[in-house]
Amino acid sequence: xxxxxxxxxxxxxxxxxxxxxxPRPPARFTRKLAAWERRNGIGRLVRKEPxxxxxxxxxxxxxxxxxxxxxxxxxILVSVMRTYGIDSDLKFRVxxxxxxxxxxxxxxxxxxxxxxHLAESREAxxxxxxRNRHDNARIDEVTADEVSADAVEGRxxx
Numbered sequence: 001x002x003x004x005x006x007x008x009x010x011x012x013x014x015x016x017x018x019x020x021x022x023p024r025p026p027a028r029f030t031r032k033l034a035a036w037e038r039r040n041g042i043g044r045l046v047r048k049e050p051x052x053x054x055x056x057x058x059x060x061x062x063x064x065x066x067x068x069x070x071x072x073x074x075x076i077l078v079s080v081m082r083t084y085g086i087d088s089d090l091k092f093r094v095x096x097x098x099x100x101x102x103x104x105x106x107x108x109x110x111x112x113x114x115x116x117h118l119a120e121s122r123e124a125x126x127x128x129x130x131r132n133r134h135d136n137a138r139i140d141e142v143t144a145d146e147v148s149a150d151a152v153e154g155r156x157x158x
Contacts, residue, residue, distance in 0.1 A: 001093060004086040007048060007063050012106070012115040013098035013142070014045045016065055018090045039090065043067040043082060049112035060085045064114075098142040105129060107137045 006016060020039040025032040043065025052059045067080040084090065098104065098118060103125040105117040116134055119125035125139050 001091065003063070003084050003088040003090065003092060006045070006092045007061050007086050010045060010094055011098060011142070012045055012048065012113065013102070013104050013118045014094055015042060015096040016045055017042045017093045017095050018065070018084070019093075020090055041067055041082075042095065044115070044118070046081070046115040047083075047109070047112055049110070052111070060087055062086065100142055100144050102142045104140045104142065105134075105137055106140050107134055
């Protein structure tokens with residue numbers, strides 16, 4: 001699936017795999033392996049941003065995948081996020097979509113929407129919001145209508 005299809009039809013909270021189609025190099029080639037890992041991986045779709053037009057530049061629509069969070073003792077040290085424009089040459093595949101009944105905690109950032117947290121229930125989302133204060137955060141439940149809309153409209157994302 002192309003990057004533009006990910007941007008157009010895949011809902012926030014989906015787990016996305018991306019690849020450049022090349023085989024994984026052997027572990028002994030550390031530089032080649034590191035370069036390969038930058039172009040092949042898995043992440044959760046957390047942000048979609050429409051195209052921006054400024055006097056000095058134009059940026060295409062893009063989306064961001066959250067690949068992981070690293071830390072210890074409950075303290076986050078690094079969050080790995082990768083942003084891809086809809087003109088990316090990588091191939092994308094939807095591994096998992098948010099399930100019916102899950103709840104997204106969303107925040108508007110500029111012209112885009114960002115997923116802050118994906119919870120199993122509304123109570124869990126509200127608890128997360130009380131522990132992690134965010135301005136303009138809202139709760140959005142994944143409904144059967146949203147999941148079935150892709151099938152009715154013929155938009156197969158998986």
